[in-house]
Structure formats: structure tokens, C-alpha cells
Amino acid sequence: MTDLLTSIQAALGLSRTPVAFNGPGALPSAFAVTDLACASMAAAGQAVSELIHAQTGDLPSVEVDRRLASFWFSTSLRPVGWQVPPLWDPVAGDYATQDGWIRLHTNAPHHRAAAERVLGACADRAAMAAKVAQWISADLEHAVVEAKGCAAEMRSWTQWQNHPQGLAVNAEPLVLFIDSPDAMQQPWRGSAAQPLAGIKVLDLTRVLAGPTASRFLAGLGADVLRIDPPTWNEPGVVPEMTLGKRCARLDLHDPADRAVFESLLKEADILLHGYRADALEHLGFGSERRRQLAPGLIDVCLNAYGWSGPWQNRRGFDSLVQMSSGIAEAGMHWQQAEKPTPLPVQALDHATGYLMAASALKLLTEGLRSGRGGSARLSLARTARLLIEHGPGTSEALRAEDGHDQDSRVEQTPWGPAHRLQVPVKISGTPIQWALPATELGTHNPQWL
Template identity: 75%
Template sequence: MTDLLTSMQDALGLPTTQIPFTDEGALPSAFAVTELACASIAAAGQATAELIHQQTGRRPSVEVDRRLASFWFSTSLRPVGWNPPPLWDPVAGDYACADGWIRLHTNAPHHRLAAEKVLGPCADRSEMASRVARWPKSELEQAVVEAGGCAAQMRSWQAWQAHPQGQAVNAEPLVRFTPSNTAAHKPWLGSVAQPLAGLKVLDLTRVLAGPIASRLLAGLGADVLRIDPPTWNEPGVVPEVTLGKRCARLDLHRPDDRAVFEALLRDADVLLHGYRADALERLGLDAEQRRGMNPGLIDVSLNAYGWNGPWRNRRGFDSLVQMSSGIAEGGMAWKQASQPTPLPVQALDHGTGYLMAASTLVLLARRLENGRGGSARLSLARTAKLLIEQGPGAQAALRPEDNDDQGLLVEQTPWGPAHRLQVPLKISGTPLQWTRAATELGAHRAQW
């Protein structure tokens, strides 16, 4: 565990001090998933403590609960009397090709249409399986990607190391910080109890890493406004990740909505975005233009496959990166299974999300010190490299969840009442607390 945390502390420029992890056990996996959960949550907690120390001279203590961290890497929401929407589209998943395995990610309607453009309309998994079985994996991966869809053939870690994109990811740091030359002095409006009070976070992220980051920032007192396009939805995760946020919709191709967005951006302290690397550039909102609109902006972004190499603009999600990078193949060997074996949770998303939050906190601390904004870039593939190279984690099972693991508050969501699990991160004097229940996308106006 220390290795993962130390790597994160080094990447974030945090002191390499020990942080206690309480309880015991781990999620069953070929890889150190519970250790990744603890280390990434601890890094975000430590970055919060360093910010508070910078402002007050007092450094709060930080600790992380292993069990609760593991559970939060799956879902924190416990509905009362209702069921959340399904996470996956009916035909999303792993399929046997003529020469190996491929994963099709079809959760978004346009991604499913892209796959069916290549394979033909499929009513169910069995029909999809019979179509996929005729294709070589690399040809099908390429065809679906070229059609605008999302697919990844299963590769071994060794094959990924030899792949141009794997090599490009290997050359990237876990977090790439870039300082800004422009200054915008803003005082600290927060307190020990709510260190991010008064800060505006503009959230352009989607499932799942970015929303995890902004959820934590909201729990520390930030005003988080999430913006989605008019038709986007991710019903399986919205109740999980919109906690503490306001959610609005804008179409950046429409001049009036674009003007609203640019006004929001000028007033923001933090911009989080998880679009493909070239998406904002194509909208005329590249990094230089964003800095021009808001000189002190803290700009934190992620993508799936890294920021260099031939796949820098490729669509990707946690489950696809697991297939590409060798995680699903490594799990299959570990479990002695006959099909790809992913991580038990979407740990690349969650781990990268907490690292995004930590990066934001580090940049905020720097801005309070020198007045300058800055940016940070992360990727799911680079987090995957960290996890794979760590090797296996603890093998003892976690104690099963019980009612005492749930918080006492009842969260009144649009879908029905729910409890949240107790928070895995403890920062002395700084309780993580959210003032808004989870909400539907587009439920609010696009305004601070």
C-alpha cells in the first residue's frame, strides 16, 4: 500500500508521510484494488489537509477505512424501497471473436448505433455474439472505432507494452502539472470545516472519474455546477455521482448557450473536463483560449488512453482500458477463467477521480500562495499502469457490509429516499458533508 500512496504523493508534490488505513481485508482481485482505493482517497485527504495547513498553520490528521473505501469504489448509495437503473446496456460486454476477445461499450445510444453499423442491428446478446464470432478482434476493434463507437480487444500487459499507445502512456507522469503564467489573486473564503466554500467548480465530466472528483470537491464545500449536452444521459450512475451538485444542460453549438457557458467559465475557479483530448479544441475552447477568458483558472482534465500517442483522441471508458492494458487478461489468468476477468469495481475511474480531486486541491493551494492558475492532466491508462505494476494486494476477504455502515441521514432523491454509506475518509475538523441530494441531469439552471 505504501508504494501506491508514495507514488501518488510524489506525483502530486505532497509530503511522503504515512497515512493510517484502518480495518482489514480487500476486494478479491488479481490486483491491489483496495490498496488503490485507500491510497487515492488518502491522497485527496492529504491534499485537503495541506491546503488547510497552508491557510491556518494547523495540519489536520487524515485516515482512511479500508472496507468503506472498497465499498465506495463500487457504489455509496443504498436506496430505500427502489432500485437504481441498470448500469449497462443489454448488449454491452465481452464477446469471443474468431481469434480472441473484444469488449463493446454500448451504454450511450450513439455508441450502440456505431457498433450496429458495423455488425448489423442486434436484438440481444446472443445475436450480437453470433455476429462478433465471425470477426478477427483487431479488425472489429478498428471498424467499431472508425464508425464512432467504443471497443477494445483484450491484450496482455506484454502486448500493451509493445503497442505504440502503451509506450506513449509509459512515458507520461501520473499527473502532469503545468503552471500558468497569468495571475489572479483570490483570497481563501473557506474554513477548516468547509475548506472549499466560496469556490466555483464548473464540471464538464461524465461517467465516472470526473464526477467522482467533483463529488468530493462538493463534499468539501465547493459550489459544483455540472453541464451536460441536451440529450446526454447516464441513468445507471446519476444517483451515485450527482450528490452535492447542481446539474444543467447547454448546447455549446448554439450561440446563446455558448455565451452562457463562456460567462460561467469566466467566473469559475476550477474547470473539470473529461472529453476526448481534442473535443474542446474543436469547439474553439483550447487551453490557451480558456486561460485568456479566465487567467487564474485551475484546469483539470482526464482522458481514457493518455495525452500522447496514436490513441490520444480515442473514445474510452474504464472497462475498455482494462481490456487494452492487460488487466482483464491478468484477471483471467489469476482466476483460471475462460473469459476476460475485469476488476471487481471500476477502480480506474474511481482512483483517477480521487487523483483529479487531489490535483485540484494542490493547484488551489498553489494559487492561494502565488496567485497563479494552472492545469493538471491525468488518464485512466496511466492509473492502470500504476495498478498493474503494484502487483497483487491483500487476499483476506472484507467483512460483509452491515446496517452500521450506513449513515443516519436520509437523502431525498428524485428516485426515492436513500442512505449513503459512511464516508471512508476522515479529516479531523473537516467532515465530508453534502448539502444537496443527488439529482437528475438538467434539473437546474445554468447559473452560479
Template identity: 70%
Template sequence: MTDLLTPIQAALDLPHTPLTLTEAGALPSTFAVTELAAASLGAAGQAVAQLIQQQTGRLPNVSVDRRLASFWFASSLRPLGWQVPPLWDPVAGDYPSADGWIRLHTNAPHHRAAAERVLGQVAERKAMAAKVAAWNAAELEQAIVDEGGCAAQMRTWQAWQAHPQGLAVNAEALVQRQTFDATTDQPWLGSVARPLAGIRVLDLTRVLAGPVASRFLAGLGADVLRIDAPTWNEPGVVPEMTLGKRCARLDLKTAQGRQVFEALLKDADILFHGYRADALEHLGYTASEWQALAPGLIDVSLNAYGWSGPWRNRRGFDSLVQMSSGIADAGMAWKHTDKPVPLPVQALDHATGYLMAAAAIQALSERLKTRRGGSARLSLARTARLLMEAGQVPEQPALRAETAGDQGLLVEQTAWGQAHRLLAPLSISGSPLQWDLPAGELGSHRAQW
């Protein structure tokens, strides 16, 4: 089996304890996607086990069901009699340009508008394809990015290795960790059953990676408050990702919004954010500012393309990073086809989310020991490198098909109707993953602890 756990344990400073894996088979891919799912979930579980051992002297066993982990990397929600809205905007996707492939990411209305300012307004994919065909891929990518949109030319792994951003990402650690001098004296209020009880998590992340991290922490008893901008919505992922959380809206561009936000931050233990590196600086919030406002805060952030290099402030998503970094091109060669072949799931997002969760829990263990806050920075592009460096893998048998027995017995009363969740893919003895709140709409709660 491809060993992805060892480099993750090294990046997080986790003890190299073995992980019990159950179930065989793998998601179909030229890369070790199921191994990545199991390793990232397993590392998050090991971080929890380490916290429990530090606080109680007892080390729980940790095991991952590889099959359930693979399913959760797609979705965990099984609606009863209703449907989750589609994930993708009608014109989002891969298009042949004059000299190769490019992907347009248009799910957010302002990102679609940016692409249409460059290419002209269209109603459907066929019209968009005709417009893209006239462009050189690199020039179109740059034009859309310059308009504030999101696009990625398909590059080979070799081209990405030689690209200034690929070189920058290669020089970064998988998890960039730092400890702060600012201290706090917060005792552990948790228990073996709910190890994160009493921990307040302020979540400023969107779409997938960050919300995966905060959903995991909520499953261990953390109080998660998600903050969104007044008009933001992501209907295709909200039912999947708001499990266990309260969701409020704030406008950080207004004095009142900032005031409420800073009051929330003062009482937060963990902050997750996925804004571009320069976006928070423009709002006046830097790492030192966080620590001044909330001494001892654990600050975990992610971006798409890494924290150094010319693209550090570029907007990006999992599917775009797969195009830029050579994953979609390698998939195309593996499938012997003439169009990009991405990973079968948004694995960079989900894996990075569990690594963020592990980093936050590691920093919490450290804070309980030394009273110091800490930070961790991760990126989708660096997680892509972890997966690609593990190499291409021989085809494995498919995962056993999903059955009704894979679902929990409880019915979740979501804001859209009843649903089941798949059974948790991770088992920590004595500390079951369980969520106190069903999935709900963005903005359905007040911005208060």
C-alpha cells in the first residue's frame, strides 16, 4: 500500500503509531486517492488520540474504514425524498482552447461574471465552448484571473515543476506550523467521550476544505460558529457541510460587523480561515493582529496555491489545482483519452480539511501543555504534491458498493428535509464522532457564542 500516513505524521509531529485500516478496494484513479482519504482521516484521529492521552493518560485505538472514508470524500448525506441542488454552475467545466485544455470555475455568480466579462455572456456550455476555442489557454487563464475570476490551464506535472508557482509550492512544508508567544490559561473542559467540549471554533471558510475541518471538530463536541458574508451562498454543498454547526452572517466591511466579529474572536479558541492571503490584510487582520485580539488563539488557514510565489493570492479551488498541478493531465494519459481526467472526488479539499483539523487539535494539545497559541498554514497545491509524489498506483479492485447498512440509524432533520448520514469512517475508541445539530441554512443563527 502507498504510504501517505508517514509524511503526514512527520508534518504534524504526530507519533508514528500504526493505524488500523479496515475494508479493501479503492476509488478508481491513477493516484492513491483512497489511501489519501484513509491517511488524512487517520492522522486527524491520531491527533485526537494524542490529546486524550495527554489529558487522561489513556491512548485510544484509532481505525479507519477505507471504504467509508472514500464515500465521505464524495458526500456523507443521503436525503430522504428531496435532492441537494447541483454542485456545478451550468457553464463550469473543462473546455478545449486553441492550444490545450482550460477549466473555468463559475459556481459563484461573481466568478461567472468575471469569466463573461472576458468571453462574453453565454446561456449554456455550447456557446461558451465556441468562445473559449478562439483563445490560447495561458492567455485566457490570465485574462480571467485579472478580472477576479477563476480558471486553470491544464499543465503537465513537468510543466508545473518548472513553473514559478510549482517551484514555490515544492519548497513549502505540507503543514507550516508556528507557535506564538501570546498565552492563555484555558483548562481542558473535554472528556474522553467529547474531547473538544468547551472549545469554540470560529469558521470563516467556504466550500469544502475548511468546512470539512470544522465539521470534524463539531463531531467531537466543539462549538462551531460559521460566519459568511451577507450574500454568500453555496447551495450545492451547504447540506453536506453545515452538519454540527451554527451559521451566521456578518459584513466585515462595516464597522458594526467588525465589532461583532472581534468580540467573537476574543472568546474563540480556534479560528479557521480560507481567505486569500491579501484579503484579510486588506481588512486589517494579520496573524499578529489575531494574537493581540485573542491571546493564545489557534489560527489555522488554507489557500489554494500555496503561501509563497507569484500565485499566493490567486483564487483557486480543488478542481483548478488538479488542472494546474498535472493531476488531470496524468489522469488523461492513464485513461488513454483526449480530455482531462480529474480525481474521482474532490480529494485535495477533503484531505486538506482533515489535515487542518489535525493541525488545530495538535495546536490545542500544545496550548494545554505550554499555554501558547499556534498557527498552521496549508494549501491545496501542497496536498496535491503529497499525492503526486506518492506516485501512480496499479489499479485496485473497486470498493464494495454502498448499501443501506452503511447509513446511521438516526434520521437527521435537516433544514431541507429528513436525511441519513453515512456511518463515520473513523473510529476512536471511547470517542464516537457524533453531531449535536443537523445541517442548516447559512445565516440561520445569530452571530454569538
């Protein structure tokens, strides 16, 4: 735990102020998943503490509950009388090939369509398995990716270390900070109780990693506006991840919507985006254009496979990176299983999300001091290296959740009432709490409060 946190603190430029970790137990895994959960949350909490210290002179203490951190890396929501839709498309998952294993990610309709363009229409997993079994793993991965789909062959850590993309991303820093020459005019309007009051966060992220970051920032008082394309939906994660946010839709291919987006960006203090490395460039909103529109912007970027190498523009998700980087293969040997064994939670997503939040907070702290903005780049694959290199996990069982773990307050969502688990991170004098319940995508108008 100490080594993990020290590595993260060094990457973020945080001080090595002690953090209290409470509660026994860990998620059973080949890797130290609970340690990663706690260390990434601790770093985000410490970044809050250092922001408050820079503005007030007081340095709040930070505590992290290990059990609650483990639970939040799965889901924090406990519906009352209703159920969250399934996380996975019926044919998404791992399949045996002629020479190994491959994972197909088909949650988005266009990603499933891409896989079916290569394999043919598949009504169920059995039909998909029969077709995948005829392929060599590397050939199928290449074919699905070329069809603009999402797939990952199972590789070992050794294979990944020798792969051109593994070599590239493993040479990158955990967080790449880039200074901006542009002035940031925003004064601090927060307080110890709400350190991000008055901060506008424009959220272009989806699924888990980026939304984890913006959810954390919303819990500190930020005005978070999430923007999605007109037809995008992710029903299995929306109730979990839209907590504290307003959610609108814009079509960035439409001139009128582009104008609205530009006006939003001009007023934003922080931009979070998880598009592929070249996606915003193709939309005409590359880094230079963003700087022109919003000088002094804090620009925090995420992608799956890193910012250099042949796969820097490849579509990817946590489960695919686990297959590519050796995590699922190591889990298979650890559990003595006959199929890929991923982490018990999508820890790369969640951990990278808290590192994104910490990066935004660090840039804000520095910007308030220097008067300049800046950007940060992170990737799921680089977070995978952090986890893999910090040693094995444990087979011990985490004590089961009980009623005391839940917040007594009721969250009135569009789907029905729910409770949240208590927040794992405690920052003295700074309660992490959300003014808005989770909501459907596209509920709000694309405008700042």
C-alpha cells in the first residue's frame, strides 16, 4: 500500500503527507486491487487537502476506508425496489480461439455491429463462440479493430512488455503534465466545506473512468455538465455515474450544436475527456483549438492504450486492457482456471478516474498560484502497469457488506429510490456530498448554471 501511494504521489507531485487507511480485508485477486483502490482515492483526497492548504493555510487530514473503497470500485448504488440494467451486452465477453482467447466488447450497438461485420450475425453467445473458434486470436483482433470495433487478444505480461504498444505505454509517466502559457483568470471562490464551488467542469467522458473523476469533483461542489451525443446511452452505468451532474446532449457534427459547445468550453474551468487520442482533432477541437477557445483551461485527457505507440488511437475499455496487458492471463494462472480471469472489479477504470480527479485538482492548485492553466494525460494501460508492478494480491475474503455501510439518506432517482454506500474518503472539514441525484442522459439543457 505504501509503495503504491508513494508512486502515485510522486507522479502527481503531491507531498508524502501520511494518510490513514482503516478497516481490514481486500478483494481476492492476483493483484493488489484494494490497495490500488485505496491509494488512488487517497491521492484524490490528498489533492483536495493540498488545494485547501494552499488557499487557507490549513491542511485537512485524509482517511480511506478499505472495505468501502473496495465496494465503490464496483458500485456505490443500492436501489430500493428496482434493478440497474445489465452492465454487459449479451454477446460481450471472452471467447476461445484456435490458439488462445479473445475478448469482444459489444456494449455499444455500433461496436457489436462491427464485430458482426467480421463474424456474421450472432443471436447469442453460443453462435458467437462457434464463429470465434475458427479464428486465430491475432487475426480476429486485427479484423475487428479494422472494422472499427473493440477486441483484445489475451496476452501475458511478458508478451505485453515486448509488444510495440506495451513498450510505448510502459515508457510513459503515470500522469503526463503539460504546462500552458495561457493565463487562468479564475480566482478561488470555494471554501473548506466546498472547495470547488464556482468551478465549471465540462465532462465529455463516458462509461466509468472519466465519470468517476467528474463524480468526485461534483461531490466537492463543482458544477459538472456532462455532454453526450444524441443517441448514446449506457443504461448499466448511468444510475451509478451521473450522481451530482447535469447531463445534456450535443451533436458535434451539427453547426448549431458546435456553436453551443464552443460557448460552454469558453466558460469552463476544467475539461475532462476520454475520446481516443485523435477523435477531438477530427472533430475540429484539437488541443490548439481548445486553447484558442479557452485560454488557461485545465484540460485532463484519458485514453485506453496510451499516448504514444501504434495503438494510441485504438478504441479500448478496462476489460480489453486487462486482456492486452497480461492481467487476465495472470489471473487465470493465479486461480488455476481454464479461461481468462480478470480483476474482480474494473479497477483500471475506477483508479484512473480518481487519478484524473487528483490531476485536475493539482492543476487547479498550481494554476491558482501561478495564474496559468495546464493539461494532464492518463491512460488505462499505464495504470495497469502501476498495478502489475506493485506485487501480488490476496486470496483472503472481504467481509460482506452490511446495513451500516449504507448512507441513511434516500436518493430519489428517475428509476426509483436508492441509497449510496458511505463515502470511503474522509477529508476533515470537507464532506464529500452531492446536491443532485443520478439522472438520465440528456435530462438537462446544455448551459451553465
